[in-house]
Amino acid sequence: MGEPSMKWLFLLLVISNLGVFGWFNLVAVNKEAAAEPVYAPPVSQKILTLSEVPKVVKKPEPTVKEIEFKAVEEELREITEAFEQLSSIDADQMFCPHIEFEKEQDKRAFLPQIDALGWQYVESKMEGQRQKFWLYISAPDTREQANRIVRALKVRSVDSFIINRGEMKNRISLGLYSVALTAEKERLRISDLSGFDVRVFPHLRKVPLSVIEISQGINESEWKKFISQINFGKMMIKLEKNPC
Structure with missing residues (x-):
C-alpha cells in the first residue's frame, strides 16, 4: 500500500475517533439533562389527587x-x-360621714340617732342640685279648655293648677316628685283615672340642703350598725363616707 493511501487511512481513523468521542459526550449530556428534575416537587412531599385533598373545617x-x-x-x-x-x-379604717338632707323633718328624725351615740358633728346649710320629676298635662289650645281639664281632675280628687307664664302657659301641673318610681306610679294612676295623657319631665333643680358633717372618726363596722337601725323609708338624704 502506497504512502498516500496510509495518510488517508490515518485521517479516517482520527475522524472516526472524534465522531465516537463526540457521540458519547452528547449521550452523557442528554442523560444528565434527563436526570435533572425540572419543577419537580421534593421527594418527601406527596402529590395528592383531588379526592385525597383534606377538607378545611371552618370554625363556626x-x-x-x-x-x-x-x-x-x-x-x-x-x-x-x-x-x-x-x-x-x-374594717377598722376610719372615715367621717357627710349627710345631706332635703327635708327638715328628715333631719329632725335622723339627728336623735346620732346624738344617742355621742358622735360629734357640725351642722351647716348649702344649695345643691337634685333630680326631680314633674308631672303635667300638655297645654290645650285655649284657657277655657285648660279650666275644663282642671275641673275634671278635681272631680276625681286630683290636685292640679294651670301655669300662667312663658312657653308653658296653660299647661296643667300635677306635682313634683323626688323619686322616679313614685312619679311613674302617679302618672299611671292619674292617666287611668282621668283619661288624660299625663307626662313626666325629669330635670335637675336647685334645692336648699341641711348638711351634717360627723367630725369624729367612724369605722366601717360602727357605720353599718348605725345605718341598719335607721328606717330610711321616703327620706330624701344623701350619705357619703369621706376621709377625716
Whole structure:
C-alpha cells in the first residue's frame, strides 16, 4: 500500500475517533439533562389527587347569644373583682360621714340617732342640685279648655293648677316628685283615672340642703350598725363616707 493511501487511512481513523468521542459526550449530556428534575416537587412531599385533598373545617362564627353571654361573663368578672377589692378594705379604717338632707323633718328624725351615740358633728346649710320629676298635662289650645281639664281632675280628687307664664302657659301641673318610681306610679294612676295623657319631665333643680358633717372618726363596722337601725323609708338624704 502506497504512502498516500496510509495518510488517508490515518485521517479516517482520527475522524472516526472524534465522531465516537463526540457521540458519547452528547449521550452523557442528554442523560444528565434527563436526570435533572425540572419543577419537580421534593421527594418527601406527596402529590395528592383531588379526592385525597383534606377538607378545611371552618370554625363556626359565634352566635349573638354566645357574644352576649361572653359580655355578661366579662361584666360579672369585673364586678367580682371590684367586690373583692372592696371586701379587702380594713374594717377598722376610719372615715367621717357627710349627710345631706332635703327635708327638715328628715333631719329632725335622723339627728336623735346620732346624738344617742355621742358622735360629734357640725351642722351647716348649702344649695345643691337634685333630680326631680314633674308631672303635667300638655297645654290645650285655649284657657277655657285648660279650666275644663282642671275641673275634671278635681272631680276625681286630683290636685292640679294651670301655669300662667312663658312657653308653658296653660299647661296643667300635677306635682313634683323626688323619686322616679313614685312619679311613674302617679302618672299611671292619674292617666287611668282621668283619661288624660299625663307626662313626666325629669330635670335637675336647685334645692336648699341641711348638711351634717360627723367630725369624729367612724369605722366601717360602727357605720353599718348605725345605718341598719335607721328606717330610711321616703327620706330624701344623701350619705357619703369621706376621709377625716
